[in-house]
Amino acid sequence: MKTILGRLAATLLTLAMTSGLAAAQTRITVAVGGGACLCYLPTVLAKQLGEFDKAGVSVDLVDLKGGSDALKAVLGGSADVVSGYFDHCVNLAAKKQELQAFVVYDRYPGLVLVVSPSHAGEIKSIKDLAGKKVGVSAPGSSTDFFLKFLLKKNGLDPTSASVIGVGLGATAVAAMEQGQIDAAVMLDPAVTVLQGKYPDLRILADTRTQKDTFAVFGGEYPGGALYSTAAWVAAHEKEVQALTNAIVGTLTWIHSHTPEEIMAKMPDEMVGKDKALYLAALKNTMPMYSETGKMDPKGADAVLAVFSESSPEVAKANIDVSKTFTNKFVDQVKKTTGMAQ
Numbered sequence: 384m385k386t387i388l389g390r391l392a393a394t395l396l397t398l399a400m401t402s403g404l405a406a407a408q409t410r411i412t413v414a415v416g417g418g419a420c421l422c423y424l425p426t427v428l429a430k431q432l433g434e435f436d437k438a439g440v441s442v443d444l445v446d447l448k449g450g451s452d453a454l455k456a457v458l459g460g461s462a463d464v465v466s467g468y469f470d471h472c473v474n475l476a477a478k479k480q481e482l483q484a485f486v487v488y489d490r491y492p493g494l495v496l497v498v499s500p501s502h503a504g505e506i507k508s509i510k511d512l513a514g515k516k517v518g519v520s521a522p523g524s525s526t527d528f529f530l531k532f533l534l535k536k537n538g539l540d541p542t543s544a545s546v547i548g549v550g551l552g553a554t555a556v557a558a559m560e561q562g563q564i565d566a567a568v569m570l571d572p573a574v575t576v577l578q579g580k581y582p583d584l585r586i587l588a589d590t591r592t593q594k595d596t597f598a599v600f601g602g603e604y605p606g607g608a609l610y611s612t613a614a615w616v617a618a619h620e621k622e623v624q625a626l627t628n629a630i631v632g633t634l635t636w637i638h639s640h641t642p643e644e645i646m647a648k649m650p651d652e653m654v655g656k657d658k659a660l661y662l663a664a665l666k667n668t669m670p671m672y673s674e675t676g677k678m679d680p681k682g683a684d685a686v687l688a689v690f691s692e693s694s695p696e697v698a699k700a701n702i703d704v705s706k707t708f709t710n711k712f713v714d715q716v717k718k719t720t721g722m723a724q
Contacts, residue, residue, distance in 0.1 A: 409494035410441045413609070414462035416450035417520055417551035419653050420609050421571045423670040424645075425488040425633050426466040431648045432630035432636060438720075440622055442629075448550050449521030459575050463619075464626065468492065469608045469636055469678070470526035472707040473686050479702035484708040486627040486676045488634060489606030491596040492672050494529045495574045498585040501562040504510070509537040509587050518549035518567030525606075526551075526568035528690070533588055534598075535693045574657075579660045593671055600689060603682040606671070620712075627712035628720050631676040638674055642666050660710035672692060676716070678708040 391591060398721040415423050425714040427444065429435055434574055435442040436482045445462055448455045454471050456462035458480070465471070487665060506512065512534065519526035531541035556573050558564050560580075561624040571576075571591065578584050596604055616623050637645060642665045654661045687704045690697040 384635075397407060398707060399413040408436075408439055408441050409422070409539055409619075409625075410466060411435075411622055411626065412443045412445060412462040413454035413464045413466050413626075414445045414447055415458040416445065416447060416467040416509050416524065417467070417570075418446040418697050419552040419572075421464055421664060422468075422489055422493045423667075424639065424649070425607070425630055426609070426650060426670070427636070427650070427653065428645065429633040430560065431650065432633060434632045434636075435626070436627040437632070438625040440625040440629070442626075446467070449519075449526070450526035451521050451523035451527075455586050457615075463615060463720055464551075464609055464611045466607065469605045469610065469683070469708065470525050470686050470690065472530055472608075472610055472703065473503070473683075473690055473704060474528070474694070476702045476704075476707055477690075477697040482610050482707065483611035483613045483616050484605075484608040484678060485616060485628045485712045486707075487605050487608040487678045488630055488673050488676065489608070490603060490673045490679075490682075491593065492525065492590045493668060493670045494526060494528070494568055494588075494590045494606075494607035495570065495586060496530065496533060496556075496566065496568050497559070497574060497577065497590040498566045498587060499559045499562055499564060499577050500581045500584065502528070502565045502586045503583070505596075506587075509533050509541070510539060512566060512587075513543040513702045515544050515565035516547055517544045518547050518555060518564040518569075520551045520555070520568075521548040522546050526570075527631075528693070529588075529590075530568050532689050532693045539684065541693050571668050572661050574665055575664035576657070576660050579663070591667055600685055602685045603611055603679055604685050604689070605678060605682040608708075612709075616709070624715060624719060627676065627717055631716045632720070633712060634673055634676055637672055642669060674712045679709050680705070683708055 450467035453467045458566045469484045535541045662720045681702045
């Protein structure tokens with residue numbers, strides 16, 4: 384009888400501890416600026432691998448059209464954290480809105496400026512985009528920033544092209560194929576999908592590799608990161624640490640597995656029907672993913688320099704870029720998880 388009662392007590396204690404753990408697990412809403420884009424794969428994969436749960440946070444991913452929409456969700460209070468491009472943190476600093484990135488998962492932005500197949504005859508360089516319709520994920524998103532930077536870099540007014548929001552996935556591909564736009568700033572897998580159909584696809588600028596990124600920006604240029612308002616980060620350090628642990632754990636998993644194994648973990652609706660094309664796109668993207676989750680301060684400086692060139696508001700704002708990111712939580716990963724850094 385004592386043995387039975389002992390077992391029963393142990394079972395009840397385990398149940399109580401488990402339910403207490405579940406109750407203690409914080410629920411976080413993460414707004415993603417276009418989940419089908421491979422630039423955001425580490426965030427989606429972290430959910431698929433159960434890394435968020437393992438770290439002690441229950442995460443709801445909300446998939447939005449572009450980075451600017453994800454940012455609006457956090458600023459409006461309908462989401463806690465953005466999975467989006469770090470450059471928003473710099474841009475908003477000029478407007479005295481304090482945002483802080485706490486884990487970086489893209490070493491390069493992966494942005495590609497592509498000419499629509501039906502307009503390749505008339506558009507041979509970036510200078511030919513003046514007066515043309517150029518697709519971006521959403522106005523005010525990183526794709527839009529990238530376009531304006533390239534126009535300015537090539538001696539054009541940053542507003543000389545008409546910007547049209549076309550999303551990042553199938554909608555962007557359709558707009559390009561149907562000739563609704565003359566060119567677009569796209570990301571994989573959409574770029575590789577188009578290249579598969581149009582081998583002579585004209586690419587005017589590419590930032591999917593270190594070499595190409597250096598050619599465009601003159602150095603590393605961080606892309607996707609988890610960020611939130613500085614106030615939220617300061618008030619939720621436990622949750623921020625858990626999110627960081629999950630992303631760093633996912634990056635470690637990515638770099639120890641094959642593209643085929645990674646693809647097998649991704650949701651079917653994101654992979655799509657043509658698995659071969661998705662796999663080709665993923666192979667193109669692999670060098671982009673960070674191995675550490677850390678922000679390179681020189682990369683952050685490069686983002687500020689780029690925005691200062693294309694935005695008079697940023698140039699005049701005297702921004703302290705060191706306040707737009709922190710490596711504190713990535714530095715704590717080893718202590719909190721035992722994971723090598």
